[in-house]
Amino acid sequence: MLISTIWAGYDHFLFSYHGLPVRQLGKIDPKKELKCPDFGCESCKKETNPYCYLSQCYATTRAVVEKLNIPEDKYTVCFQSRLGKTPWIQPYTSDTLHNLAKEGKKKLLVFSPAFVADCIETLDEIQVEYANEFKDMGGEEVHMVESLNDNPKWIEALKRMVLENGN
Numbered sequence: 001m002l003i004s005t006i007w008a009g010y011d012h013f014l015f016s017y018h019g020l021p022v023r024q025l026g027k028i029d030p031k032k033e034l035k036c037p038d039f040g041c042e043s044c045k046k047e048t049n050p051y052c053y054l055s056q057c058y059a060t061t062r063a064v065v066e067k068l069n070i071p072e073d074k075y076t077v078c079f080q081s082r083l084g085k086t087p088w089i090q091p092y093t094s095d096t097l098h099n100l101a102k103e104g105k106k107k108l109l110v111f112s113p114a115f116v117a118d119c120i121e122t123l124d125e126i127q128v129e130y131a132n133e134f135k136d137m138g139g140e141e142v143h144m145v146e147s148l149n150d151n152p153k154w155i156e157a158l159k160r161m162v163l164e165n166g167n
Contacts, residue, residue: 010143011105013070014096015061016126017114019079019088020053045077054089060113076100080125097130101137108134110144116154118147 025044049055061077064070078096082088100108110126112119123144131142148154 010107010109012100012108013075014093014108014110015057015064015075015077016080016093016110016112017057017077017089018112018122019082019092021084022087022089025052025054025089057114064111064113080130081121093126093130094133097134097139097142098137101134101139104138106138106140108139108142110142112144112147116148118149 044052044055045058047055048059057079058077061075065072065075076091076096078091078093079089080093082092097108112122112126115122126142126144134142
């Protein structure tokens with residue numbers, strides 16, 4: 001089965017990560033080998049690099065998409081919450097919503113995997129601001145997948161990670 005019947009009513013899936021200025025990409029690379037001259041290099045979108053936020057976002061998306069069997073043409077990775085005039089990682093969530101509305105998409109489901117707990121800023125930005133924009137452009141619904149929050153399985157996994165990694 002491609003997409004679970006739970007997800008079947010949606011035209012498209014967004015994996016919307018918190019944005020980051022491009023200049024920040026690779027700054028934690030201990031060997032300073034990572035270079036992201038524009039809005040993130042293409043290799044970071046395809047290869048997993050532990051020192052690149054962009055790479056980690058795409059790797060997370062690939063893992064979720066594989067687990068849920070979401071076809072490649074049914075999802076988009078995008079980035080929200082940009083500030084100031086400096087370039088941020090793209091594509092921007094707002095631009096992606098505009099494009100999807102132009103394509104005639106009506107119902108979107110948004111994953112925000114960068115957060116393990118619901119973030120008021122993200123909830124407001126996606127479920128209010130972006131949902132209203134999408135509806136103004138002809139879309140009908142924008143739903144958001146709830147974060148892990150205090151789910152007992154998440155709390156147990158977090159506890160196990162802490163205990164296994166010591167201090």
